[in-house]
Amino acid sequence: MSFLDRLKSLFSATGQDAGNSGSPMITCEEALGVVHDFLDGELDGVSEEQVKAHVEVCRRCYPHLHVEEAFREALCHAAAEERAPTALKARLMKLLAEADA
Helix, strand or coil, X not given: CCHHHHHHHHHHHXXXXXXXXXXXXXXXXXXXXXXXXXXXXXXXXXXXXXXXXXXXHCCCHHHXXXXXXXXXXXXXXXXHHCCCCHHHHHHHHHHHHHHHC
């Protein structure tokens, strides 16, 4: 029996997460489905603790979360170095104003 199988067996028997807080362990599908909401601090339906507990023990979800974190960090870094040209900003603002009308 693999390490993950043992953990799943343990958690399904207790109905609790790794932190033993009384919250049920969420599935990989649930964790991956809310990864962006988790990173944005906008979870709905599951708690931050449930996502953290799942990611800490799941070999499938742990790397996915860290790839998303690294991507966001790289995007912020790249965005900080480049600015859109003034003409492009003006054109976008005009298009947005027209779309609202």
